[in-house]
Amino acid sequence: MSDYRRLSGLAAGLLLTCGGVAAQSSVAIYGVIDEYVGKKQLASATGAHTSNVDAGGLTTSYFGFRGTEDLGGGLAAIFDITGNVRADIGDVGRFAGDPIFSRSSWVGMQGPWGVVRAGRMSSPNFLLAIRLSPYAESTSFGPYMLHTYVGGQPLDASVAPGGPAAASDSGYSNAVTYASPKMGGFQGMASYSMGEAASASDNRRISYSLTYDQGPVFVGLGGERVHRPTLAAPPAVPAANQKSEQDTIQFGGAYDFGVARVFASHSRTDIDLPVPNTRRFRTTQLGTSIPVGAGAILLSGAKTTKRETALADIKRSTYTLGYDYFLSKRTDVYAVAMKDQVTNLKSGTTFAVGVRHRF
Secondary structure (H helix, E strand, C coil): CCCHHHHHHHHHHHHHHHCCCCCEEEEEEEEEEEEEEEEECCEEECCCCEEEEEECCCCCCCCEEEEEEEEEECCCEEEEEEEECCCCCCCCCCCCCCEEEEEEEEEEECCCCEEEEEEEEEEEEHHHHHHHCCCCCCCCCCCCHHEEEECCCCCHHCCCCCCHHCCCCCEEEEEEEEEECECCEEEEEEEEEEECCCCCCCEEEEEEEEEEECCCCEEEEEEEEEECCEEEEEECCCCHHHHCCEEEEEEEEEEECCEEEEEEEEEEEECCCCCCCEEEEEEEEEEEEEEEECCEEEEEEEEEEEEEEECCCCEEEEEEEEEEECCCCCCEEEEEEEEEEEEEEECEEEEEEEEEEEC
């Protein structure tokens, strides 16, 4: 089974805009509802756990509107407005206070030369991360996403608020993005987000990716740079945790052997704190997707080391084993087990079963 079958509608939709123009004007309503039931327990000082009926197991639930108008001559106008949903409580957003259309809200033009979009959209680095793991964009059970994109995690507890995920986001607001056409398997993408802060350079964000996708081979290089990130209060970021620069680079790939698709990736984040402190995160992930019947076994493990000036290293390891079974092209059911370990904390074990439906 190809990993594309498990990509979210968001990522697939954004990547497909780089292909051919639709033959006629159209508008579509689309989305995903993903709910799971289980026990969730991350590594912590107390070993606490919760019993959940929760949203967004393999994919963060969302709904959206997208469309295209054929302008002739190979040119088309395109748009996408998509909002995240916490379907378990009937509210919008990934968390309380998240804007209703935080997933995407952009308009653009596409032609033989590629695609240009303006608004809020997923960063090229995040889209690349989705393709480097068998758990794609899962921020609940995917070890790679848990370590690199989810805030409030055990590894960041000692530096919260304002940990690395608090300054990075899966999407950029006030951004302009260009995606090249695919040429010989190669495709490039770059995004620039205006800081729109009092200082012209504050909160400025740049993200990029270069990928090669041909036959069974996929490889990619991506990254982002955030200059003097600003965070809305609350929380107020302590002076010792104010960042002047944050740089991330990731690279990895996947190869489909037929009997299994294997994934490997590595991410490096360097954060400049008040002189002379630095904070560094190094994350390595390995995974596989093994077709079995109408579904696939999904296995992924990620290890992160956090190093900070004058502090002892902290390490985190997370492993997830699951099975994703497709009842149809639109509906699948899944079961996962996850183990989470962090230096000097009690380990956590998560078990969950869920259902995901695309419309």
